[in-house]
Amino acid sequence: MPATPPSALPSSDVPQRCDLLVVGGGVNGAGIARDAAGRGLSVVLAEKDDLAAHTSSASTKLIHGGLRYLEHYEFGLVRKALAEREVLLRSAPHIMWPLRFVMPHDPSMRPASMIRLGIWLYDHLARREVLPASEAIRLAGHPAGEPLKPRFSRAFVYSDGWVDDARLVVLAARDAADRGATVLTRTRVTGAEPAAGGWRVRLRDDSAAAPIGREEADGPSAGKSAGGSVERTVHARALVNAAGPWAMQFLSEGLGRRSKRGLRLIRGSHIVVPRLFDHDMAYIFQNADKRIVFAIPYEQDFTLIGTTDVEHHEDPGRVRADQAEVAYLCELAGRCFKAEVSPSDVVWSYSGVRPLLDDEAGDPSAVTRDYLLELERVPAPLLTVWGGKITTFRKLAEEAVDLLAPELGTHAPGWTGGAKLPGGDLSGSIRETGQPERDFASFALAKAALLPWLPAPLLQRWARLYGSRLDRIVGDARSLEGLGSEVAPGLYEVELRYLVREEWARSAEDVAWRRTKLGLRLAPAELARIEDWLQANRPAR
Template sequence: MAAAPLDCDVLVVGGGINGCGIARDLAGRGWRVVLAEQDDLAAHTSSSSTKLIHGGLRYLEYREFSLVRKALQEREVLLKSAPHIMWPLRFVMPHDPAMRPAWLIRLGLFLYDHLARREVLPGSHGVDLRQHPVGAPLQDRFTRGFVYSDGWVDDARLVVLNAIDARAHGAQVFTRTRVSHAQRDAQGWQATLTLADGRRCPVRARALVNAAGPWAESFLRETARPAGQEALATKSLRLVKGSHIVVRRCFEHDHAYIFQNPDKRIIFAIPYERDFTLIGTTDQEIHGDPRGAAIAEDEIAYLCAQASRYFKRAVTPADVVWTYAGVRPLLDDASGDPSAVTRDYLLEPNREGAPLLSVWGGKITTFRKLAEDAATEVGQMLGEARRPWTEGAFLPGGDLRDWIGPARRPDTDFERLVQTLGQRHPWLPGPLARRLARAYGARVGALIGQAHSLAGLGAEVAPGLYEAELRLLQREEWAQDADDVLWRRSKLGLHYTPEERQRVSDWLRSHPHPENDGTDMKVNPCS
C-alpha cells in the first residue's frame, strides 16, 4: 500500500548550512517545513570550510564592500547566538613589503574596523614582531605586523544546531534522503523522497527551496525539470575546490595567522583542536560531480610552500596528519580567477507556477541573513508575510543563562559555563568538561542526565567518548555512522588511533537507534 503524501508548506532541498538555516527560519515563522538531505547533515561543503566567521578582509581588494559589510554585521550576531561553538579569534598579518604596502593594509584594516558596529571584537593595531610572542614562530625577516579580529566556528555543528532548532519549531528533517523527483502542478509541488534503503515517501508542498549547494544547478536541470520542458536553471555555478591540511601545532599562542602569497592569494594558519594547526585554503575550479572532492598533491605542496615562506620551521608534506576538501558553489560572475569569484549570494524566485526559490552562492558567515531573506521571499511568494525572528535568537545550547546567570560577553560567558559545569559535576575530568561544554553548551545537561560519576555515562567506547554521548548524537543529532560522529559532530577522529576509531564504528553498528533510519526521528511517514 502506497504511503499517503506528506503535506507541508515548504520543501527544502539540501542539508548544508543554507538549507538548514532556511528550514529553521521558515519553521520558526510557523510554516510546515520538510528538509531533505541526500547524505548526512553538513556532509560536504558546510563541514569543509576554513571554520571562520569573518568579513573577508581580502574581498575589499575586489571592491566587494557590500558583501564585507554584510558579513561584518553578522559576526557578532552569530557569536552571541552560540558562544559554545563560535568565539572571537585574533589574526596576525606579518608585513611583507613585496606583497602590499603598509599604508594599503592600514587602510583596509581601518575599513574593516568601521564598516560595521563592533561591541565584542577589538579593533586592529600594529605589532612589533621582534617583541611580541606572535613573532616567535616567524622568520626573522618579518619584523612588523598587524593584528585584527574575526571569529571561529565549528562549521558542522553550526549546521546541526540549525537542524535541531528547525525540528524544535516543527520541521521534519530527513537525512540520507534524496529528492528523486519534483514537479509542479496546479496545487504546488509533488515530490518523491527516496531513502537510502530504497523506501519512497511522496511529499506535497506549496513551495520548494533549492538549497542544494554544489548540486543546485544540476537539481534544476535534472530532477525538477518537467518532462519535455526546458530546465528551470537560469544561472550557472562555478565549483571551486578549497583544500586544507592539518599538521602538528606550529606555535603555542592562541592567535591565527593570515599570510599573503606571491600569487596575490592568502592562506590562514589557525590553532586547531588544541594540538594542531589548520592551514588553508586553495582555490581550484573543478568540473563534474563534486561528491568525493579530495585534496591533490599539488595543493598539499602549495600550502606547505606558502606556510614555509613565513614559519621558521618549514612545513612539509610529511608533516600533514589530515586533509579535507570542500567544493564552494560560487555564482558564475565571469571572473577569470577562481579567487576573484564573488562569495556573495543570490536568491532567485521563480513564480511561473508553484513558488520556487533557488539559492546561488553564499558563505557561512552570512548564512543567517541569507536564511532570513529567503524566508521573507518565500512568504511573499506564498502571500503570507511573516516577521523575521532569528537576529536575536539563540541557537540550541547557546542560551547559557540557566548555568551562568545574565550574559556578559560571548567569550567570557563560555569560560563561566566551563567553570560552572566543573562545580556542578566535579567528577568530570577538566578536558572532558571543556570538550562537552564546547560541543553542547547549555544542552550538556541532557547528556549528563542523572549521572554522578563517569560510570553513569556508560562504557567508554574510545578515550573520552562515552555511550551517553553516542546515544545523544543518535537520538537528537541524526548521527548514524562513525564519520558522522568522529569528523562532523566532533573532530575526535583526529585524536584517535585507527583502532579507537574502529571501536566507535563497531559500537554504532551494534547499537542502532530504533528511530534513526534517515527520516525525522519524531515522525516517520515513509513506508
C-alpha cells in the first residue's frame, strides 16, 4: 500500500494552527487553497459536505468567455475569461477540451450583423493559440444542420471549451493536498472569533461513526460531541469565506458580521436526454425571452440542455429543477430540433444556485457574473469571495492570495498560470505538442498500447477522468482479475480504493455523480452495492 497521502490524514492530525483557513470546498475555495499551498503557506480547507457538492457541480460545464455578456457591455469580464480558456485547457487536457458551438441564426431574435460583430469581438478580445476562429456556415448539407428544423438556413460557429466541473474542483483540492494543505470534507465551520492576531475557528466533523483515535495527542482543542461528531478548534492567521451561496449566512451566523454587499441567488437547471445528434459540436440557441440555451454532447450517449435563470429564495442546499423549468427546456429544444423532446425523455436533471453579486439588474440573465474580493484587515484578515464563475476560478484564486500575501508575510509570486492540474501532465507517456486535444488523443493511444488487456471503454473512461494518474489506479495489475471485484458494471475495486484514498469519496453519490458520471447508467441496486462497499471500507477518521 502507498503511504497515506495528505488528503487521507485522520482527523486527529488536523493542525491546530495554520496560516490560512478556507471555508468552502467549491471551485473558488479549492482554487484558493491550491494557490496558497503552492506558495508555501499552511492551509486548511473545510467543506461542510462533499467537494463540489452544490454549485460547482451544477454548471453548464463550459470554459467560456460568455458570448452573451457582450450584450451587457461586460467587456472586462469577457476578456478576462477568454484569456483564461487556453490556460485552463493546457492545464488539464483530460477533463477539459475545445468545443465548437453552432448558433443557428433566427432573424426574429437578433440581426445577423449584431451576431457577426459579437463573434468577431469574441475572437479578438484575447489571444488565441489553441482555439480556432469563428465562421459563418450554410446549414444545408452540413452535419450541424441535419438535426435542426428546416427553418434554420445558416449559422455562426465559434469556439469555447468543455470541462468536467466537479472533477476540476476535486483536482484543485488534490493539488492543494499534494502541496501540503489539509482538506477536510463533511466538516462544518460552526463559528470563528478574533484571537491572538488571527482567528479561532471552530470545526465540527460530521463524517460520523468512526472512533476519534489518539485523543490524548489532540489536547484540549478536540473532543467528541454528544451526537458522535468530532469538534475541534484551529487557530488561523487569516480566514477566507468562499462559501458561495452561503457567504452572507456565514458572515452573519458564523462571524456575527453584517455585510454591505448583496447576493442574488439564481437557480440554473439542466436536463439530460438521449442523444439528439451524432456529431461532436454543441448548439447555442436564442430564445424569445432573450435567454440563450445550450445543447451539448454529453457522456457519449446523451445531450445536456440548459440552463435556466430563476430567482431562488429558499435554502440553496435544497434545489432541484421544477416542472416549469423542465418544460421550458424541452419546449425550446423541440422548437429547434427535428426530434420532439418531452419531459418523459429526461433521464436526469440537476440544478444549482449561482451566488451572483446584486447589481440591481431586473433580469436575472443580466446580473453580472464577475467577482469581487473583499478584504477586511481588522480585527484579523478576512477575505470574502463574492460571485465568480468556473472559467475565472484560477485567476480569482491568484488575486485572492495576492491580496492576503502581505498580511501573511509571504512574497512568493503566483504560480498556477503555467502549472498542470493532477493528471494533466502527459509528458511521461508522450511528447507533448502544446495542442491539448491532440496530446490527449496521443496519450490515450499510448496507454491502450501499454494496457491491451483493459477493455477500450474502461481505458477511455479512466484516461478522461484521471489522465496520467490512471497508473495509480492500475498499479501492478496485469489483467482484469488484478483490478479486484467489479462492484458495479465497469467499476472495479481498484478505482473505488483510489477515489476513497485520494479523492475524498465517501458515498455512492460522491462516486456516481461527482467523481464519475456512472450514475447515468447504473440501476438503484448497483448504486446500493457501491454504498455497501464504501461503508465496509470506510477510512479511519
